[in-house]
Amino acid sequence: MAFESLSERLQSVMSKLRGRGKVGEADVKEAMREVRLALLEADVNFKVVKEFVNRVKERAVGQEVLKSLTPGQQVIKVVNEELTQLMGGEQAKLAKANKPPTVIMMVGLQGAGKTTSSGKLARFLQKQNHRPLLVAGDIYRPAAIRQLQVLGEQLSIPVFSLGDQESPVKIATEAIAHAKANEHDYVLIDTAGRLHIDENMMDELKQIKENVNPHEILLVVDSMTGQDAVNVAESFHQQMGLTGVILTKLDGDTRGGAALSVKSVTDCSIKFVGLGEKTDALEPFHPDRMASRILGMGDVLSLIEKAQTAVDAEKAKEFERKMRSQSFTLDDFLDQLQQVRKMGPLEDMLAMLPGAGQLKGLKNLNVDEKKIVHVEAIIRSMTQEEKDHPEVINASRRKRIAAGCGRPVQEVNRLLKQFEDMKKMMKQFSSMAKSKKKRKGFKFPFMG
Template structure:
């Protein structure tokens, strides 16, 4: 999980401050020592750490904090604010040219995921109702052109290529002319990379920049390389004047040094973060939300947005009505699992909940294999059995176990859990309806949905009022 080790260290440091009725400068100094060590271990630039700790300390020992009713929480708020500023403050959106197309140069070293990220960015732009045009400008790396063409097919975006015998400068020029003719919104130029920064690489990139005058020059760097990623960003920026950075593999970066250093060192914002291998796993980088997650405050907004993208609203409403009437079936269970998977790994989703980052998740590991076995059990049932669990006698359970590659004991255990869950949903739904009626009598507006049984995991509603249809207790080990 992103920032896992850093989050753990910082939250441990602040546990000593939380709940204390009064703190003094000595307590703040002790906490700041822990913060300094945590950031240095996370491979954050030394100068950045020094300046960050100085700013936090200056604010944390001020009268506003020390004389507040909850000084420990105020110190944490100060750190949260400074972390947000360190990573860029406001969200940096991708540029939009006054007159289409918007030209984006994708630059970076080989191995950072530049070509794949170009495809992911095209997918992201399509979600914003834009029409991207992919340009195969890397004529040196074997199969780079083919890779971009495959990505273009996968996302449904056109790809421009003149082969590997035409100069990248000419390829970029002709691509922009064709994009104008076809009325496309964005031109994403995938440029060549090298294993290291050299003069030939920079000369070519500068020639492309001068020829097409891009609206964005985005550097793609591997977040897991830590301080090396920051050094690469600094070198590219000094010669190309970057407009922003895309951090790939941030989901696997437990330290977070690159994300916390790159803006402070280069002055250029992180615009996107790669949070997985799938083509829809490129996300806008939200400094405030990321700081909140690091400090264990959760990221409910991102969780809601993921749910809105993944959940079929009509199906969710229909499922809610059925559950309120006690009609939860195995088919509905499968549907819940499918929609949950669209949102991403369950551990990442749980990490977005306030208070879940460290204490609640320290020993909590999602057993993906067990989830797959559970799904196999349901898929081994007949349609009639999925609708009516009462049909599941001993011989049928034996057949289901054989079909799913599990044991009869596992099948029995799952069916028992399913029945218990069904009863719990019915009870919860009835209790929620009673509370809603009481609230109406007293003129109260309750902060949760009236039904939906065990709603995932906040028990609340998204911005459009939909109930999250994730209604099973996942198997943990």
């Protein structure tokens, strides 16, 4: 999970401060010593760590903190604000041309995930009701063109290609003419990478830049390479004038050094982060939300946004109505389960809840996605009558359902017991809601 080790260390330091009624200069210095070590262990650039700690220390021993009613919480507020600034302050949005198409150059070293990120970014734009065009400009890596074409087919996004015999400059130029003729409002040029930065690579990228005048030059780097990612970003920025960075594999980077260093070292904002292998696993980077997650304050806004895009509002309302009337079935339960799964891995969603990292039951939670698949298989093995009226499922029916889905009878029993318990719980909440509504105009608390 992203920032896992750093988050645990920082939350431990902050929890010591949170409960204190008094915080002196010595307390702040001690806390900052631990913060410094935590950041260095997370592979954050040494100069960045030094400047960050000095800024926090300067603010934390000032009058605004020491004379406040809750100095411990004020120090945490300062750390949160400075962490946000360290990662860029505000969300850096994609540029948009006054006259379409907006041209985006995707650059980076080989193996960083440039072609995949091009597809993911096109998918992101597609979901925003744009008409992106992918351009196969990598003529050197074997199967690079085919990889982009397969991605395009999966996403129903057109891919412009002239094969691997034409120059990348000609491919990019003709792609823009094609985009104008076919009313594409974004052009994403997937350029060639190398195993290391070399003169020939940069010359070619500069030629493409001069010929197409891109509105965005986005560097794709692997966050798991830590300081190497920052060094690559610095070199590219000096020669190409980057407008933004896409950090891939952030979900597997437990340290997070690259995400915390890249803005300070290169003065180039992180615009997107890759959080998985799926084509929609690319998200805009919000420094304030990420800082809150690192400090265990949660990221409710991102959780709400995920829910809004994944959950069918009409179905949610219908499910709420059925819960109130105690008429929901195993079909409804399965439908809700599938909608929740669209939002991504459950442990990632739980990590967005404020204070989730401090809860013993959730701290080392590893949600087994296979168990969810097993639940779906069990329900699908039932007849319509059994899904609508689970009470008719006797011992022989349970054996038949277990055989049909290839799971033990005990799992079928467990699911039916959990479903029955859930119905009882909803009945209790429903009766509580009705009684409170009579007294206080109480609103039903579910699925609002």
